[in-house]
Amino acid sequence: MDEYDVVVVGGGPGGAMAAKTAADKGLKTVFLERGRKPGDKNSSGCGLGQRWWKDYPELMEKIMELPSARKVEMVVINLLDEHDRLRYKSGTTGSDLCANRWRGGMEGVSVYRKDLDPFLAGLAESAGAELRTSTLVSDVMMDDGAVTGVKTGDGESIKAGVVIAADGGMSTMARKAGMRNRWGGGCTLVPQLDFSCDEKKMDDVIGNAEWVWFGPLYGTYQVNFRDGFHIGAGQWLRPDWDEKPLDMMKKLVQMPPFQAMCRSIDAKPREYQAHLLPWLKKPPKTYTSGMMLVGDAAGFPCPLEAEGIWHAVTSGKVAAETAAWALSSGDVSERKLSDYERRWKASDLGKEHEFGEEFVNLWNASIFDPEGMKRQVQLLLEFSMLHPFSIVFDWGDAHMDCFNQHLDHMLDLLPEFGDFGKTYLVPLARGIWPKNVKHVLLMAKPRIPVLKHLSDETYFKVMARFSRKLAPFLDPAAKQEAPLPRGSL
Numbered sequence: 001m002d003e004y005d006v007v008v009v010g011g012g013p014g015g016a017m018a019a020k021t022a023a024d025k026g027l028k029t030v031f032l033e034r035g036r037k038p039g040d041k042n043s044s045g046c047g048l049g050q051r052w053w054k055d056y057p058e059l060m061e062k063i064m065e066l067p068s069a070r071k072v073e074m075v076v077i078n079l080l081d082e083h084d085r086l087r088y089k090s091g092t093t094g095s096d097l098c099a100n101r102w103r104g105g106m107e108g109v110s111v112y113r114k115d116l117d118p119f120l121a122g123l124a125e126s127a128g129a130e131l132r133t134s135t136l137v138s139d140v141m142m143d144d145g146a147v148t149g150v151k152t153g154d155g156e157s158i159k160a161g162v163v164i165a166a167d168g169g170m171s172t173m174a175r176k177a178g179m180r181n182r183w184g185g186g187c188t189l190v191p192q193l194d195f196s197c198d199e200k201k202m203d204d205v206i207g208n209a210e211w212v213w214f215g216p217l218y219g220t221y222q223v224n225f226r227d228g229f230h231i232g233a234g235q236w237l238r239p240d241w242d243e244k245p246l247d248m249m250k251k252l253v254q255m256p257p258f259q260a261m262c263r264s265i266d267a268k269p270r271e272y273q274a275h276l277l278p279w280l281k282k283p284p285k286t287y288t289s290g291m292m293l294v295g296d297a298a299g300f301p302c303p304l305e306a307e308g309i310w311h312a313v314t315s316g317k318v319a320a321e322t323a324a325w326a327l328s329s330g331d332v333s334e335r336k337l338s339d340y341e342r343r344w345k346a347s348d349l350g351k352e353h354e355f356g357e358e359f360v361n362l363w364n365a366s367i368f369d370p371e372g373m374k375r376q377v378q379l380l381l382e383f384s385m386l387h388p389f390s391i392v393f394d395w396g397d398a399h400m401d402c403f404n405q406h407l408d409h410m411l412d413l414l415p416e417f418g419d420f421g422k423t424y425l426v427p428l429a430r431g432i433w434p435k436n437v438k439h440v441l442l443m444a445k446p447r448i449p450v451l452k453h454l455s456d457e458t459y460f461k462v463m464a465r466f467s468r469k470l471a472p473f474l475d476p477a478a479k480q481e482a483p484l485p486r487g488s489l
């Protein structure tokens, strides 16, 4: 029987990074992939955001060079009304100056998984990990409740010091080890359609951008590659949703503005898939004796918009580091491996899930609520008409009257959203940095006659007494940048 320090199940982003990290640490490592090669299935959109420049700059440099890569400098939001007419188009953060937080500015990248996964797997192999493809893992080996290795579909047993399960949302490993049977709510099925396109026309029409389409019934992302794109629509697996994934996809491709875009870049449908994606308020338990779960197997995708590749790579790294530490002490018990959870909760990965419940609830009550979405689009459209650039082009009346008519209508619509705001937006306020709250209060101070002569410290004390909601932000002991202790899940 073959024996390794670390056996990684899955050759996706999480598995490759776990294998690379384990091999870098000098551990005898194998990673097992059921596909003929990593990325075989070409699943998922695969847009990688700006934070890759912060955490993995050397990788990002090389990913930008992969054949299917298209730079992403902004996200274009297309807003459709109840008749599927394109009514509003806007872009997120158009300037590097807005968010030049780290090298790369606003730059992200989109790349097909058939390029990304082999690239990441190659890094693991270069570090010394062994990759076995066309190897389906069908079971875990257990001894006295502890995972001690894996069994392949061909009947081979492979012994492991530690198993890292990176086998995706359906994780056979998690189920076979008795960690869970089903996700139990919160998973979504993403129907997706891939198109081939004319590269030059894409450059002209799409540019360096991701696109999204929002409107009644639709919350659709469009990830644009060098000469093709995916669209995908998240859909909760819930009984009160009467749309079937394929029907929903058919409706999407029939939207006239979408068809116009397709015509202009010679888009031709190429492949239809539907994938399960864990989209959870918080990940369930991620370790057991002898085994850790990473990436989708652990339920890590972002609870707001289900980005998951950074999460897979990051958790793969943390899991392999934990494995090296546990193996060096000769103890891979459940208690020892619980340190994995402590570590990821203390990292940016943990921070991502601190607002999991609020984000999932917000999404559920907006993008995934067709009736609510109809009214929200109306509100957003009125709101957009108050923008100075829009009011210049409203010739329905005298400009000031136009402004007032839109304001009037928006104010009429607003009370309906009072409950929505109270339920879904106010809970997010606790995430605002105390230093930003103080900044706003200091801007108001000179305008408050009685308070303007107080020292800043006394002023904050008065404000804290005046409002219980403000008090936690004004407590001198409160953290300046991160209001919540990391890992407070």
Ligand SMILES: Cc1cc2nc3c(=O)[nH]c(=O)nc-3n(C[C@H](O)[C@H](O)[C@H](O)COP(=O)(O)OP(=O)(O)OC[C@H]3O[C@@H](n4cnc5c(N)ncnc54)[C@H](O)[C@@H]3O)c2cc1C
Pocket: 009, 010, 011, 012, 013, 014, 015, 032, 033, 034, 035, 038, 039, 041, 043, 044, 045, 046, 047, 048, 135, 136, 137, 138, 166, 167, 168, 169, 172, 190, 191, 192, 223, 232, 275, 276, 277, 294, 295, 296, 297, 301, 306, 307, 308, 309, 310, 312
């Ligand atoms: C439609 C869609 C669009 C998405 N778009 C984006 C996006 O734009 N950006 C982003 O960051 N995230 C996106 N995500 C999420 C992202 O794809 C996942 O979070 C990410 O792929 C998780 O990586 P992973 O390594 O954990 O799992 P996976 O990518 O699922 O990899 C698992 C690997 O394990 C292999 N495997 C599975 N079972 C076995 C087994 N029993 N034996 C051997 N091998 C096995 C599989 O073949 C696969 O190669 C999207 C997801 C979907 C479904």
